[in-house]
Amino acid sequence: MARLGEGDKRWIVEDRPDGANVHNWHWAETDCLEWSRNYLTTLLCNEPILNGEGNFYIRIKDLAKLEGEAYVNVRKGKIIPGYELHLVLSYEAQAKDSDGSSVLRTEGSVEVPYISDENAGEDPEIKISIKDDGPFGKRLKEAFVEKGKPFVFEKIRQYVDTMAKGGPAKDDLEVKKVAPKKPSVSNSNKTVDNNSASRTSTTKEKRKEGFKTITMSEKFSCRARDLYEILMDENRWKGFTQSNARISKEVGGEFSIFDGSVTGTNVELQEGKLIVQKWRFGSWPDGMVSTVRLTFDEHESGVTIVHLSHTDVPEEDRYGNATVVENTERGWRDLIFHKIRAVFGFGI
Numbered sequence: 001m002a003r004l005g006e007g008d009k010r011w012i013v014e015d016r017p018d019g020a021n022v023h024n025w026h027w028a029e030t031d032c033l034e035w036s037r038n039y040l041t042t043l044l045c046n047e048p049i050l051n052g053e054g055n056f057y058i059r060i061k062d063l064a065k066l067e068g069e070a071y072v073n074v075r076k077g078k079i080i081p082g083y084e085l086h087l088v089l090s091y092e093a094q095a096k097d098s099d100g101s102s103v104l105r106t107e108g109s110v111e112v113p114y115i116s117d118e119n120a121g122e123d124p125e126i127k128i129s130i131k132d133d134g135p136f137g138k139r140l141k142e143a144f145v146e147k148g149k150p151f152v153f154e155k156i157r158q159y160v161d162t163m164a165k166g167g168p169a170k171d172d173l174e175v176k177k178v179a180p181k182k183p184s185v186s187n188s189n190k191t192v193d194n195n196s197a198s199r200t201s202t203t204k205e206k207r208k209e210g211f212k213t214i215t216m217s218e219k220f221s222c223r224a225r226d227l228y229e230i231l232m233d234e235n236r237w238k239g240f241t242q243s244n245a246r247i248s249k250e251v252g253g254e255f256s257i258f259d260g261s262v263t264g265t266n267v268e269l270q271e272g273k274l275i276v277q278k279w280r281f282g283s284w285p286d287g288m289v290s291t292v293r294l295t296f297d298e299h300e301s302g303v304t305i306v307h308l309s310h311t312d313v314p315e316e317d318r319y320g321n322a323t324v325v326e327n328t329e330r331g332w333r334d335l336i337f338h339k340i341r342a343v344f345g346f347g348i
Contacts, residue, residue, distance in 0.1 A: 030169040032070040036085065039162070040066065043155040044089060049148040056143050057094040064088040064109065072169045078320035081163040087112040091148070093130065093140040106132040108141065110152060117319070120160050121261045121282020123153045161286075164318045212325045214310040218337045224298040225272035227306065230340060231294070232275065240339045258335075264289070272296055279310070283317045284324070290314075308332060 041063045049058040070083035089110040095103045108130035115124050126149060130141040220227055230236045234247040237257060247255040248266060256263045261282055268276035275294040290312040297305045310332070316322050 030072045030074075030167070032072055032081075032083070032163070032167045032169075033066075033068070035168040036070040036083065036159070036163075037063065037066045039167075040087065040155070040159055043158060044152065047151070049091070049151060050143055054143070055096045055098065056140060057096070058091060058140065058144055058148065059093075060089055060091045060110070060148070061107075062090055064090045070163070070167075072163065072167045074166070074169055079164065079166045079169070080319050081167065082117050083115065083163060084117075085112075085115040087115060089152070091144065093144070095136045095140060104132060104134070104136040104140070106130060106137055106140065108144065110144075110148070112152070112156065115156060115159075117160075117163070120164070120318075122259055124156065126152060210315050211312050212315060214308065214313060214325065214329050214332065216308040216329070216332060216337070218306045218308070218341075220304050220306065220341060221302060222304055223272075223302060224296040224304045227304050227340070228272045228275065228296055230343075232269075240343060241335060264292075267291075272298075281317075281324075281328075283319070284314055285316075285318045288312075288314050306337075 044060055045062050047060050049060065050056045065088035066085060068083070068085040070085060071081070073080040073082065090107060091110060092105075092107050094105045097103050108128065111127040111129075112124050113127070128141060128144055128149065130137050130144075132140075230240065232247060232249050234245045234255075237243075237245040237247060241258065243257070244259045245255070245257045247257065249269070251266050251269050253266050254263070255266065255277070262279055263282070264277050264279045266275075266277055268274060273296055275292070277292045278289050279292050280289045290310060293309040293311075295307045297307065299305065310328065313325050313328055315325060317324050
């Protein structure tokens with residue numbers, strides 16, 4: 001036993017020149033606050049928002065404040081970013097008349113109170129102010145809201161995506177490369193064909209590794225066409241979910257629900273019978289898209305059973321959280337079906 005005040009060296013992990021974090025197995029954390037300050041400054045500052053359109057000139061001048069925390073954790077090759085930031089930008093604005101003479105020169109600020117990994121798939125709240133509240137000042141502020149607000153959101157999304165990929169720790173990540181095995185060659189054509197068929201089957205199975213399928217059946221006391229309409233009408237969707245939505249009713253049209261957390265496209269639509277859509281959550285890894293299939297079975301007048309099949313749901317999100325399937329299933333049950341049931345009635 002070690003004496004009081006002294007650590008037992010058997011339990012101390014020392015920094016050693018021959019030490020290595022092989023394949024990032026151990027937990028490694030990188031402080032990203034200063035890097036975030038520099039990166040956001042590069043993305044946002046000295047950028048023109050308006051350069052003469054309507055005789056207005058607006059430019060983001062500098063990053064006045066960035067407070068909070070930002071870090072990237074890496075464990076077993078998984079990137080887990082974390083950040084809670086309060087961002088303030090300053091901008092300068094100028095209005096000119098038709099002959100180029102300056103009518104008003106003023107300044108303003110852009111405040112983004114909360115940029116967080118918890119809301120990575122959503123645009124954050126933004127507050128825009130200007131020092132001059134006269135007619136030209138108000139018009140300059142409106143111009144910034146129209147042109148500058150989307151620009152700021154775009155750059156914040158770029159920051160979020162970069163953090164999700166590792167931020168400043170990206171270059172330090174060790175990538176484990178596994179060389180593909182060469183298929184064995186047989187003297188028999190029959191054996192080669194059998195091996196080829198076997199490999200094809202295995203490839204299909206491996207392609208689905210890391211993905212799950214959610215199936216549910218729910219019963220409602222309503223007509224099938226009414227249930228179809230409540231899922232495809234953005235105003236009704238807003239009503240029963242209490243969230244913003246944009247929903248196209250056309251095949252190939254796009255939709256955005258739950259305040260933009262879920263986006264996708266319509267693949268097949270049969271009114272009152274079938275909805276097939278491609279769904280993507282903002283927190284999923286890049287390129288991952290799932291398929292939602294809803295069939296409506298009105299086996300008796302005024303009673304409809306909805307059958308849900310949600311395929312290709314990834315087991316982990318972009319941050320390494322292995323709760324995607326559980327959360328998606330709960331979302332269908334609690335945030336969609338139960339909310340509709342509150343309007344139409346009983347369940348199966």
